[in-house]
Amino acid sequence: MELGADVDRVFDSPIPEWDMASVSSALAEHYGLTGDLSPLPGERDQNLLLESTEGFFNVKIANVAEDPDALDMQQAALEHLATHATGSLRYPEARHTLEGARVAMIETGGVRFPIRLQSYIVGEPLQVASSSISNRDLGLVVAQVQADLSGFFHRIAGRRLLWDVRRLESLGALGPVGDGTVDGVVADVIKRVVPDILHRLEGSEAQVVHNDLNPDNLLVQDGQVTGVVDFGDMAHGPRIADLAITASYQLFGEADPAAVLSDVAGGFAAAAILAAEEVDVLPDLVAARLCQTIVISTWRGRQHPDNAEYILGDVEEAGSSLLALQECDPDDLRQRVAAAAGVITEQPPRDTAELTKARRSALAPGLGLSYRQPIHLTSAQGVWLTDRSGKRYLDAYNNVVQVGHGHPLVAATLAHQTRRLNTNTRYLTDEVVRYAERLCELLPRGLEVCYFTNSGSEANDLAVRIARAVTGNTGVVITNHAYHGSTTVTMAMSPEEHGTRPLEPWVAMVSPPGGPQPQVGKAVMSLDERGVAPAALFLDTIFSSDGIHDPPPDYLDGAAAQIRAAGGLFVADEVQAGLGRVGARMWGFAAGAATPDIVTLGKPIGNGHPVGAVVTTRDIAGRFADEDYFFSTFGGNNVAAAVGSAVLDITLGEELPERAERAGNYLREGIKSITSSVIGEVRGAGLFTGVEIVGPDGRPDGPAAESIVEAMKDCGVLIGSTGPHDNVLKIRPPLVFREAHADVALSALAKVLG
Numbered sequence: 001m002e003l004g005a006d007v008d009r010v011f012d013s014p015i016p017e018w019d020m021a022s023v024s025s026a027l028a029e030h031y032g033l034t035g036d037l038s039p040l041p042g043e044r045d046q047n048l049l050l051e052s053t054e055g056f057f058n059v060k061i062a063n064v065a066e067d068p069d070a071l072d073m074q075q076a077a078l079e080h081l082a083t084h085a086t087g088s089l090r091y092p093e094a095r096h097t098l099e100g101a102r103v104a105m106i107e108t109g110g111v112r113f114p115i116r117l118q119s120y121i122v123g124e125p126l127q128v129a130s131s132s133i134s135n136r137d138l139g140l141v142v143a144q145v146q147a148d149l150s151g152f153f154h155r156i157a158g159r160r161l162l163w164d165v166r167r168l169e170s171l172g173a174l175g176p177v178g179d180g181t182v183d184g185v186v187a188d189v190i191k192r193v194v195p196d197i198l199h200r201l202e203g204s205e206a207q208v209v210h211n212d213l214n215p216d217n218l219l220v221q222d223g224q225v226t227g228v229v230d231f232g233d234m235a236h237g238p239r240i241a242d243l244a245i246t247a248s249y250q251l252f253g254e255a256d257p258a259a260v261l262s263d264v265a266g267g268f269a270a271a272a273i274l275a276a277e278e279v280d281v282l283p284d285l286v287a288a289r290l291c292q293t294i295v296i297s298t299w300r301g302r303q304h305p306d307n308a309e310y311i312l313g314d315v316e317e318a319g320s321s322l323l324a325l326q327e328c329d330p331d332d333l334r335q336r337v338a339a340a341a342g343v344i345t346e347q348p349p350r351d352t353a354e355l356t357k358a359r360r361s362a363l364a365p366g367l368g369l370s371y372r373q374p375i376h377l378t379s380a381q382g383v384w385l386t387d388r389s390g391k392r393y394l395d396a397y398n399n400v401v402q403v404g405h406g407h408p409l410v411a412a413t414l415a416h417q418t419r420r421l422n423t424n425t426r427y428l429t430d431e432v433v434r435y436a437e438r439l440c441e442l443l444p445r446g447l448e449v450c451y452f453t454n455s456g457s458e459a460n461d462l463a464v465r466i467a468r469a470v471t472g473n474t475g476v477v478i479t480n481h482a483y484h485g486s487t488t489v490t491m492a493m494s495p496e497e498h499g500t501r502p503l504e505p506w507v508a509m510v511s512p513p514g515g516p517q518p519q520v521g522k523a524v525m526s527l528d529e530r531g532v533a534p535a536a537l538f539l540d541t542i543f544s545s546d547g548i549h550d551p552p553p554d555y556l557d558g559a560a561a562q563i564r565a566a567g568g569l570f571v572a573d574e575v576q577a578g579l580g581r582v583g584a585r586m587w588g589f590a591a592g593a594a595t596p597d598i599v600t601l602g603k604p605i606g607n608g609h610p611v612g613a614v615v616t617t618r619d620i621a622g623r624f625a626d627e628d629y630f631f632s633t634f635g636g637n638n639v640a641a642a643v644g645s646a647v648l649d650i651t652l653g654e655e656l657p658e659r660a661e662r663a664g665n666y667l668r669e670g671i672k673s674i675t676s677s678v679i680g681e682v683r684g685a686g687l688f689t690g691v692e693i694v695g696p697d698g699r700p701d702g703p704a705a706e707s708i709v710e711a712m713k714d715c716g717v718l719i720g721s722t723g724p725h726d727n728v729l730k731i732r733p734p735l736v737f738r739e740a741h742a743d744v745a746l747s748a749l750a751k752v753l754g
């Protein structure tokens, strides 16, 4: 049989048969190792166990046809695993020759054989292990091996062994297996399924994969897979085909193939994300792999009658499994596997006009949409949003997605934690404690205990309760056009939303920066006239709804001193300004010297997921606990805390606050350099910019600002407007917005104003 490709000669050539004495002297010469040798089983290599004083080694003498480069790749992969593997799986370690080579050549009778050494790892092959391993756990093992191998490459990783799924068509050339029924099914799979599989695998995720995680190559100890051996079939290929290989062996002797495939896929999906297309092709890949096992092994058994028992070991089982798999209803099979793997079947987006109508009918009235012609968004990535027609918009508005839309680390963290554990904070679990510690580390000393909520509103609501409990007072001082939330209490503290409606008697107002200095004392007096004493002053420290002001230090320090003198607490609402939005100083309140008594957090800290927090001093929290109580079912759950931690990792790891400061300064300078009579003051900090729009008389011009926001959208840039006159352009992008994005926004603004 001549198959043409060089790699197939490996299967044609016999296993070497070196005598122990010659191997011993080769080992002494090339590796400086001596010890007892005993035979180990092998398919292509002559494998020997070396028990030396330096440990146990697997001595592998390859057959003459083996490409030395392929052996080099195996040793290189083991070196990669030794430094990159993150899980608990153990892999053999490659041992170099005395000269530092990965592979040595040894000679007998004028023929040169490649030899290499790997540490021998202890464990019983799963094939013969007394304890069984669940199919789900095997799926997890495959995902772990792939994760450990990810990032590895070698110059010949693109080789295509006969076992490669992309060479299925050549199976026909190897001849029939001799069982009419099996031959019929194999022929059908090759003819009908194979061309389709190859087509469907295009574009699926690929990497260097082990390619033979069968029960002979998985080592078990104490009822767990602890080791992986035999990297001889390794190649770059679709990762789902790697999973199909493992799954195919688990079908042996099983009555319900759908259950097996579901469990293996479910286990894999617990550690890695499977695409719908991958899950869809899995059953066909498993059938194809069973055909490979049957046809290639039968052919090789004919070639090597002396090793036939080892080679043919799986053929009968594979035949029965293939027949059982063919009996399954294909749609039912796919659905069960998809459900187990947590694959989501996406609904196509509706027609925009139809969706607008449906929204009007299904959502409560009053919940308005942005823009005269609302945008029908379908996806987003980084600082870009895409609508149903495929038009892209630069997102210069949404601060909630602090680290960018669809950040892979946030998505992966969320998916991983959802699968692992998600429960409330009344159990002892790591995530929430770690997250609280990390948040407190970023805040000034003294702010050292956290409560977790689901939103900024809930955080502010709780802050009011705490302030009232510890001061014994009820009054709250806010700025003239503040927004602090949507609960009954925080809505009463949000004149931005209720306009001219009279204030509750327990609320008083002060001016934001930019006008007269804060007259908290005066506000306290107005409360006093109503028989109310102040519990707290709440300041949104970038004054986002008051028209965006980066406060001068004396504003914050003066206000804090005045409220404290009147017996109230200083609460910094950092829902907008916090976590680097305003630049390297990290927090809005850090513009001043006063440390707040309470800090509230929301919006960006969860990158779009409902995470809110209240951070305060141990003393204040203790006094609140004496008087009152707080518990939130979802607040601070494991997923929320894990996502919050991922956002911190990215924010700090990518130095987003520093970058925000640079990009924000660049943006503001760029806006100031645009010549236009409608631009008034340009202000802000970090990536929170306000641009005042004024009329010819220099007065605030809200309608002009609205037109600019609309025209910017038409140019593909999303911004908003704010302030008591709604005349301040609000530019507040994700923190991954860079100077190059600022250039896009600046040229759109110049065009719109031109």
Ligand code: PMP
Residues within 6 Å of the ligand: 455, 456, 457, 458, 460, 483, 484, 485, 486, 540, 544, 573, 575, 576, 602, 603
């Ligand atoms: N405080 C401030 C300063 C806010 O801007 C907001 C939301 N716009 C909130 C609190 C309320 O946050 P949430 O909408 O998450 O409840």
